[in-house]
Amino acid sequence: MKSFLEQVRAGEDGVLVMGNHPRIIQSMLDFDYLSGKNAPSVRALITGNRKALKCFWGKKEILIPCYANVSLVPEERAKRVRWMLNVQSGRRAFDSTVSFFEAFPEAFGGTIFAENVPEKHATELIARYGATKLLSGPASVGILVPRALKLGAIGGVDAVQIEKSHLTLEGSIAVVSTSGGMTNELIHGVAASGKGVSFALAIGGDRFPVASLSEVLAVIENDPHSKALAYFGELGGVDEYEIVELLKSKKFTKPVIAYIAGIIDEAFDEHMQFGHAKALVARQDESARAKREALRAAGAIAPDTFPEFLAAFRKTPGGDIVAPMGIADDLKSRRESILSTREIINVDTAPEYVKNGALVSQTGSFSRNILSALLARKPKSEVTVAFADAVFSLLIDHGGAVSGAVNTMVTARAGKDMVSSLASGLLTIGPRFGGAINESARTWNAGFASGVTASAFVEQETKAGRLILGIGHKKYRIGLLDPRVAALSQFATLLKNHPRYDFARQVEEVTTAKSGSLILNVDGIIASLFTDILSECEGFTDAELKALIDAEFFNALFIIPRTVGFISHFLEQKENDEGLFRLPEDLLFTRKPEK
Amino acid sequence: MPRVKLTEYQAKRILLGDAYSGVSFSSGETPTVSGDGPFVVKVDQGIKKRMKQGLLALNVAGTDCVSATNAWEGKGFANFIVEPMLPHDASEERYVSFERVRDGIRVLYAREGGIEIEEHPDKVETFLIRGAGDVSVVSTKTGIPHTFIESVLSAFEKEYFAFLEINPLVIQNGEIHLLDAAVLVDSSAQFFANGWSASDIVKQAKKHPREAAVEALAETTPASLKLNVINPDGSLYFLLSGGGGSIVIADEAELLGMGKEIANYGEYSGGPTREETYLYAKEVFALMLASSAPKKALVIAGGVANFTDVKTTFGGIIDALTEYADALRAGNVRVYVRRGGPNETEGLARMGTFLEKERLLGSVYGSDAVITSAVDDAITYLKS
Numbered sequence: 001m002k003s004f005l006e007q008v009r010a011g012e013d014g015v016l017v018m019g020n021h022p023r024i025i026q027s028m029l030d031f032d033y034l035s036g037k038n039a040p041s042v043r044a045l046i047t048g049n050r051k052a053l054k055c056f057w058g059k060k061e062i063l064i065p066c067y068a069n070v071s072l073v074p075e076e077r078a079k080r081v082r083w084m085l086n087v088q089s090g091r092r093a094f095d096s097t098v099s100f101f102e103a104f105p106e107a108f109g110g111t112i113f114a115e116n117v118p119e120k121h122a123t124e125l126i127a128r129y130g131a132t133k134l135l136s137g138p139a140s141v142g143i144l145v146p147r148a149l150k151l152g153a154i155g156g157v158d159a160v161q162i163e164k165s166h167l168t169l170e171g172s173i174a175v176v177s178t179s180g181g182m183t184n185e186l187i188h189g190v191a192a193s194g195k196g197v198s199f200a201l202a203i204g205g206d207r208f209p210v211a212s213l214s215e216v217l218a219v220i221e222n223d224p225h226s227k228a229l230a231y232f233g234e235l236g237g238v239d240e241y242e243i244v245e246l247l248k249s250k251k252f253t254k255p256v257i258a259y260i261a262g263i264i265d266e267a268f269d270e271h272m273q274f275g276h277a278k279a280l281v282a283r284q285d286e287s288a289r290a291k292r293e294a295l296r297a298a299g300a301i302a303p304d305t306f307p308e309f310l311a312a313f314r315k316t317p318g319g320d321i322v323a324p325m326g327i328a329d330d331l332k333s334r335r336e337s338i339l340s341t342r343e344i345i346n347v348d349t350a351p352e353y354v355k356n357g358a359l360v361s362q363t364g365s366f367s368r369n370i371l372s373a374l375l376a377r378k379p380k381s382e383v384t385v386a387f388a389d390a391v392f393s394l395l396i397d398h399g400g401a402v403s404g405a406v407n408t409m410v411t412a413r414a415g416k417d418m419v420s421s422l423a424s425g426l427l428t429i430g431p432r433f434g435g436a437i438n439e440s441a442r443t444w445n446a447g448f449a450s451g452v453t454a455s456a457f458v459e460q461e462t463k464a465g466r467l468i469l470g471i472g473h474k475k476y477r478i479g480l481l482d483p484r485v486a487a488l489s490q491f492a493t494l495l496k497n498h499p500r501y502d503f504a505r506q507v508e509e510v511t512t513a514k515s516g517s518l519i520l521n522v523d524g525i526i527a528s529l530f531t532d533i534l535s536e537c538e539g540f541t542d543a544e545l546k547a548l549i550d551a552e553f554f555n556a557l558f559i560i561p562r563t564v565g566f567i568s569h570f571l572e573q574k575e576n577d578e579g580l581f582r583l584p585e586d587l588l589f590t591r592k593p594e595k
Numbered sequence: 596m597p598r599v600k601l602t603e604y605q606a607k608r609i610l611l612g613d614a615y616s617g618v619s620f621s622s623g624e625t626p627t628v629s630g631d632g633p634f635v636v637k638v639d640q641g642i643k644k645r646m647k648q649g650l651l652a653l654n655v656a657g658t659d660c661v662s663a664t665n666a667w668e669g670k671g672f673a674n675f676i677v678e679p680m681l682p683h684d685a686s687e688e689r690y691v692s693f694e695r696v697r698d699g700i701r702v703l704y705a706r707e708g709g710i711e712i713e714e715h716p717d718k719v720e721t722f723l724i725r726g727a728g729d730v731s732v733v734s735t736k737t738g739i740p741h742t743f744i745e746s747v748l749s750a751f752e753k754e755y756f757a758f759l760e761i762n763p764l765v766i767q768n769g770e771i772h773l774l775d776a777a778v779l780v781d782s783s784a785q786f787f788a789n790g791w792s793a794s795d796i797v798k799q800a801k802k803h804p805r806e807a808a809v810e811a812l813a814e815t816t817p818a819s820l821k822l823n824v825i826n827p828d829g830s831l832y833f834l835l836s837g838g839g840g841s842i843v844i845a846d847e848a849e850l851l852g853m854g855k856e857i858a859n860y861g862e863y864s865g866g867p868t869r870e871e872t873y874l875y876a877k878e879v880f881a882l883m884l885a886s887s888a889p890k891k892a893l894v895i896a897g898g899v900a901n902f903t904d905v906k907t908t909f910g911g912i913i914d915a916l917t918e919y920a921d922a923l924r925a926g927n928v929r930v931y932v933r934r935g936g937p938n939e940t941e942g943l944a945r946m947g948t949f950l951e952k953e954r955l956l957g958s959v960y961g962s963d964a965v966i967t968s969a970v971d972d973a974i975t976y977l978k979s
Contacts, residue, residue, distance in 0.1 A: 119755070126697060156899065181838065181900060185935075192963070279838065307965050
């Protein structure tokens with residue numbers, strides 16, 4: 001029916017995790033690493049509140065990217081995704097599974113870990129994906145193809161378990177179980193018998209597993225690596241009669257060794273509900289004894305005791321496995337870091353500045369180096385460097401009257417040190433002073449992307465009672481233009497396209513029709529042009545631009561140069577040393593308390 | 596999660612809406628009924644075969660509804676329902692049930708009402724509803740009005756019904772009467788359903804206090820914690836992990852002829868924390884101390900776990916054992932262990948050292964031994 005297993009063994013192992021379960025994910029990476037793969041099978045996680053999950057790849061730490069929803073996964077991460085691991089709660093399992101297959105219609109299948117998935121959701125998943133995908137669960141610990149794919153907790157989460165159970169070596173016995181814990185017990189038992197597993201799948205103990213027993217058996221029948229089936233079932237339900245039918249009709253031709261648990265139910269006066277939802281005898285043919293006998297009658301080996309069941313593995317046709325041991329021990333000593341960073345600049349070497357008594361001309365400028373450090377990539381275009389340089393130079397200061405400069409000077413006059421005075425000035429930066437560039441970038445970027453007209457946009461913002469950051473100035477107006485804005489706007493002529501800048505200018509046209517002071521201000525022009533430059537000259541994608549905005553990057557364009565300005569004001573105050581600043585009383589409007 | 600029973604009152608409210616004239620009442624309450632009756636008064640706690648058990652009173656006058664329940668209160672029942680009695684002929688009674696199955700809603704129908712369908716398979720017709728066309732077929736072949744089947748399907752769709760049995764069902768002049776309706780809803784869907792909530796699930800008659808305690812604990816964790824008290828004076832006590840592994844171990848006890856000695860069955864799984872395991876284990880130990888058996892064995896066992904941490908969960912069990920060690924030793928208790936999984940080596944070593952120090956040690960096995968090793972040893976001890 002499905003040649004999934006052969007494709008997986010050929011390397012189609014890409015997994016997208018819906019939700020986050022660090023221990024299971026780490027075990028998948030350990031499996032991949034111990035199997036000798038070049039890269040982890042886990043491509044990305046879909047989970048909120050974080051951008052990356054730190055894991056070990058071997059002994060080295062790596063970051064696996066996380067995205068808030070499937071549509072945000074970048075193409076190069078998405079293109080080889082073949083499997084879903086769903087570790088979300090029972091409530092969310094259905095919606096997240098549907099969103100995965102809508103985004104990845106070509107995916108082979110997946111596994112749903114959660115218990116408590118409503119029956120209706122499970123039957124709906126069967127109707128949608130039962131015929132075309134290999135989807136195990138709900139309540140499944142996963143799917144395992146030794147050496148090729150470990151999808152879920154199946155086989156254990158310890159590196160030592162992975163090695164001990166021969167998970168990285170291809171074997172000959174297919175393992176299928178309703179119970180997650182017993183899936184692992186069987187995998188372990190197969191390894192202990194000297195054999196290995198060819199394929200394992202935990203069906204899950206829920207009433208309506210998406211991948212039914214018949215479907216899983218069809219996969220095994222068509223798998224040349226699987227020479228026999230080891231099956232664990234329980235009392236309750238009639239699924240095992242599917243095996244009986246397949247054996248009788250010769251649709252399943254490989255030896256079946258089965259253990260059906262639940263003889264204990266006969267010791268009680270009434271049928272008992274056991275651990276799994278399905279584990280309750282409702283009719284006589286659902287008892288462990290009845291199912292065991294039916295399997296035997298159809299030719300399966302179905303022992304009465306568990307030790308006899310394990311002993312039967314030895315007699316299956318496939319060959320033995322000799323496993324090298326001790327490789328996983330190496331992973332035991334690893335220790336997790338508690339903070340992640342990157343090397344901002346190369347701290348081990350320094351350029352040659354002076355040679356033979358003469359200056360050596362430098363390839364990097366201060367602005368260029370600042371951009372490299374902030375963006376974690378070297379600028380490709382001179383336009384970017386020149387624009388940053390212009391912004392840094394223009395924004396060093398804007399006179400002593402602005403609030404941040406006043407605070408710096410007042411603090412300096414109170415006798416404080418440089419860092420305190422500077423901090424006092426920097427802490428003034430916010431939405432009304434200097435800190436509007438970032439929000440302005442968000443406005444232009446979102447406005448342009450949404451496709452609304454500038455007038456509709458202004459209307460919508462006004463109605464919502466929001467200010468448009470990047471528009472308006474206290475001093476400059478139509479007829480008295482901000483010289484910095486005029487100078488910077490020339491950069492637009494160097495770009496092929498400047499949609500965010502255009503949008504900003506269109507908005508300005510609408511707002512200045514209302515009031516001459518509602519012009520595009522310096523924050524607004526920097527925000528619009530720098531986003532356009534990063535997009536066109538540096539190849540930033542929309543998602544990357546959005547990530548920069550979310551991290552408040554664009555405010556750095558103000559904070560960096562203005563730090564220089566504040567320090568200059570501080571030095572000036574120290575030089576003049578006029579004593580403590582005090583506001584004259586007549587400049588205060590003081591309201592008297594009511595009598 | 597398993598299917599759970601809805602009260603008959605709430606089931607009929609959902610199916611019939613305001614057209615339903617039954618009234619629900621609890622011990623100590625007087626139901627407000629309209630008209631003089633006669634009425635039917637019933638226990639509404641998910642009990643099967645109420646007629647046979649005498650938990651149903653026919654032909655009750657409006658003023659006698661409360662007194663009709665007196666005898667039932669004596670038996671521990673507390674929730675009742677009163678409905679107007681429908682005069683009808685026995686030949687008008689039919690049987691119908693609807694159940695959610697893998698590929699649709701399965702309908703079982705019998706022309707004869709009040710029967711046990713398991714005992715009369717020849718009288719039962721089976722249909723499968725997968726779409727609108729199937730509804731017409733069922734309606735035509737059974738005579739059940741189309742609109743009623745639609746309202747049942749809507750309850751399966753919106754209210755997450757899993758099973759509905761109406762036995763008997765009476766149709767008079769095209770109008771439908773549900774003399775008795777039993778509904779199982781999917782407890783996993785409580786969050787999504789609007790027509791019922793936890794308070795509409797029938798309260799099972801008296802639970803063992805330890806079972807109730809574990810049930811309350813289980814509601815506060817995503818891990819799975821279950822406990823059934825089977826024989827309060829049994830000698831074989833289980834602290835098992837895993838839905839499947841726990842049955843294998845219990846099976847072994849039955850195979851060795853000790854099924855009747857099993858005091859409790861239950862399991863913890865799905866990665867409970869140390870604290871949760873501690874609280875769970877304490878309930879089992881309290882059971883052991885209450886047992887009159889002269890010699891007792893505790894089996895702490897399970898399969899090779901996928902992700903439940905052996906060190907963490909055994910930490911919780913040791914915390915609980917520490918509190919009970921003296922009493923357990925005085926009660927001739929021996930402890931037998933078999934477990935595998937993440938951090939197996941450390942977990943087993945700690946457990947072994949602890950049991951030896953407390954002179955409770957029977958045996959300790961890891962994943963290299965067969966899953967049934969510990970229970971085998973425990974039974975040898977009990978038989979010795």
